[in-house]
Amino acid sequence: MNWAVYEALLTGVNKYSTAFGRLWLSLVFIFRILVYLLTVGRVWGDEQRDFDCDTHQPGCTNVCYDHYFPVSHARLWALQLILVTCPSLLVVMHVAYREDRERKRREKLGENCSQLYLDTGKKRGGLWWTYLLSLIIKASIDSVFLYIFHRLYENYVLPRLVKCNITPCPNVVHCYISKPTEKNLLSIFMLSTTALCILLNIVEVIYLVGKKCTKHVATPRVKEVGVRSIETTSGSEASSFLRSGRTVFNGTNCKPPVIKITASVEDETETLAYP
Incomplete structure (x- = not known):
């Protein structure tokens, strides 16, 4: 997986983000993607090989492992990071669409033609709604994955010892998870950063909506003052x-x-x- 491609694409989002958005992007790259690349492969790379059960019954170890690890943490986090960064590309695509409209307009009517947008990267009109929608989607994706982890791994914690009595195991078999403490610490870190990203998205939504409402409330007052000045x-x-x-x-x-x-x-x- 080439994470450099995503980094190159999402770097341009900084130009169109608020301070909360830039903080979110830094958090994703430094504390989620970078930590994932440096540690997850080493911690979870041997999870199936080192999943030991006190039996030599053919197929018992594989069945027990599949029961307690239906989906690997590493693969779930990789899918989560890909999905949670994709909505930010909607903003880049919308700005590119605006710039393309401006270019076609200049080609048709000349370089001295007036602009459709004073600033193609300004969060106004449709771009404001696109940016707001991207925040809601990102928060929703992270929330869904938190729920998935909770359902698959109760309380997000891996035990040291699991008991398995699934066919073809002859009886109750004890299985041991490799490096459970290290995996639990990394899981807590990744889940905590996910929760923090959700909080930043919610704060940014409140900030954008509040700023928009304040602007609409202030606009009639400005018009009223202008009308009174003309009348006088x-x-x-x-x-x-x-x-x-x-x-x-x-x-x-x-x-x-x-x-x-x-x-x-x-x-x-x-x-x-x-x-």
């Missing part, structure tokens, strides 16, 4: 603005419709001319 403008100032012939336009198009505001000086009556 004196008549001579308003007439001066009208006589200046200023242009109001929508900058989303290269050739926007123009509304030109003029004033008739002869009869002192103001008129609007629409080209």
Whole structure:
């Protein structure tokens, strides 16, 4: 498995993440992926070979091992790390889609054409929802894997000795798990970092939603203040603005419709001319 590919792809996510998102990404790479690569292979590499049972009955050891280790910790963690990092790629893909739209627009209408997005990496509109969705998916994936570990391995702890009486074992057989203390310590570490990542995702969701709500609450107040300032403008100032012939336009198009505001000086009556 080439983790360098995922690292190269996810490094670009830092540009579009909040401080909580950058902290989450650092936690995933340093305390989860790096620890997984350096330790899990050594600790779990001999789990089946060193699973000893006090019997020589053919097939008994394999059946007991499959019963107590239905899925390997190492393979579950590898699958979890792949799935939990994939939602971050949604943000990169969405930004790439925005940049591609801008490029096609410039090719069609010219380099001096107005932009569709002031900043393609700004979390506004659809990109904000994509980023929020990626956080929810990441937290959900980690939560599901925590539940799977709990169901497969009760209390997330591996015992030193297990008793097995499954066919073809002739009677109750004692089996011994290799390096149970080391495996338990590593399991607790990996599960703790998973829980911390879930907490960071939840905090970031609350931060984004709270910031969005605060912005929507503040926007009507700003508009109200602007309207009041216009209403308090004196008549001579308003007439001066009208006589200046200023242009109001929508900058989303290269050739926007123009509304030109003029004033008739002869009869002192103001008129609007629409080209």
